[in-house]
Amino acid sequence: MSKVIELIQAELGNSAVLLGDDVTARATSYWDSSPNQALAIIRPETTEQVSAVLKICHQHKQSVVFAGGLTGLVEGAVATNNDIMMSLEKMNQIETVDELDNTVVVQAGAILQQVQEDLAEKGYLFPVDLGARGSCTIGGNIATNAGGVNVLRYGMMRNQVLGLEAVLADGTIISSMNQMLKNNTGYDLKQLFIGSEGTLGVVTRAVLRLYPMPTNQQTVLFAVSSFEAVTKMMQVLRSELAGTLSAYEVMWNNYYRDVTAEGFHRAPLDRDYPYYVLAEAEGVDEASDAERFECMLSAALEEGTILDAVIAKSEADRQALWVVREEFDPVLPAYHYDISMPKRYMDGYVNKLKQQLSAWRDETVAYVFGHVADGNLHVFVTPFHNDIYHDEVDEIVYGCMEGLSGAVSAEHGIGKQKISWLASSRTENEINLMRQLKTMMDPENILNPGAVLEA
Ligand SMILES: Cc1cc2nc3c(=O)[nH]c(=O)nc-3n(C[C@H](O)[C@H](O)[C@H](O)COP(=O)(O)OP(=O)(O)OC[C@H]3O[C@@H](n4cnc5c(N)ncnc54)[C@H](O)[C@@H]3O)c2cc1C
Incomplete structure (x- = not known):
């Protein structure tokens, strides 16, 4: 057993340190069920214990990977057999x-x-x-x-x-x-x-x-014929709902169609519309909130901005709408991307991406959906062939973003997976300053080494 682990056991007690089978019985992450490779998993119960562990690791130049729920999508919390993993699972109050x-x-x-x-x-x-x-x-x-x-x-x-x-x-x-x-x-x-x-x-x-806590949520799934109508409705709902619009999620047709295919989620609307939007507003007066919401949607239907809509009338209805957007298992496994860009570029980007992917390999499919109001799109590319085509798909997905002032990560971070793409979203001076901060705060490079910045 390594000296560092003995020192940590002496400081925190043996029960705070998982070794051997207790480590490998845990998965690498939410996305990878293979056995966890960490040298040990340390489970401190107080900030002082966290401090004591890091002091030891710092003195011995021992790398430490922090684990939350391991749901991150960029391998930021994936440990090798040289790393100690620190999990804060006992600090959960x-x-x-x-x-x-x-x-x-x-x-x-x-x-x-x-x-x-x-x-x-x-x-x-x-x-x-x-x-x-x-x-x-x-x-x-x-x-x-x-x-x-x-x-x-x-x-x-x-x-x-x-x-x-x-x-x-x-x-x-x-x-x-x-x-x-x-x-x-x-x-x-x-x-x-x-x-x-x-x-x-x-x-x-x-x-x-x-x-x-808002007392009610008004939730609608509607279909439109163009991306222009997606953004037009976003502006209408934003201004008419006076800041209470809390979600505005878009799904391109093939995402909606495939997650509602037979055996998967129930399709709340026909499956042939070009775009679907899930919008939700929050309020504190159910009767008037519902009336205002329905009036706006009826007007949009009448003038033809939206083609069809279904409004949730109960919490069960609401869940049935959200499940279509949130539970994407039917289109997995896939290469995942989480990008952002000004909304004016989105539709052109998606068209170009789809063209380039099918020119590269005929059978390639890009599913696009996401938090359009935040300028954030999720792109899933199938079929998935593990690492075989990862670099090539990255090149196409990120390459099509050139000149669009976008970001290769809107939400999920850089982790270890997107490190070589950081420079496409941040300037050299920004990255140099990041590096200086890292060197100052972690001179031995023991904290999540190899994540965000190259070692
Ligand atoms: C089904 C699904 C849907 C998701 N949807 C979204 C979404 O809509 N938006 C979004 O932003 N993300 C989303 N994610 C990604 C993920 O859930 C988030 O990034 C989440 O915030 C990660 O939390 P975690 O506790 O699982 O962290 P982990 O995955 O364990 O860790 C993530 C990173 O944080 C570090 N870390 C963990 N805890 C600490 C700590 N206490 N101190 C310092 N560093 C720490 C880790 O070392 C790692 O680098 C989704 C993931 C899944 C599986």
């Missing part, structure tokens, strides 16, 4: 809720869905919401600056974090647990840890913003 300031203090290992449900019981909405809610953690959401389906109204994870506590590579604890909306005292250090994918420190606790 909601500590306090402040009803006057509308804030909650949460430990980083808490599961997103658990946090949402506990707060909902107290009448609060925690608005970050994504398909992985049952497995992903608050720490992972912060480290990846998660987005999800309510970004349009509430912003990304970054917008929810008022303060946080993090531990640096050498074990220094940075307690920056600000609880106020306003605090302009010097550099906003929490931003260093939000979206930096565990490469600058590990987040252990956070102060998050809460919102009043």
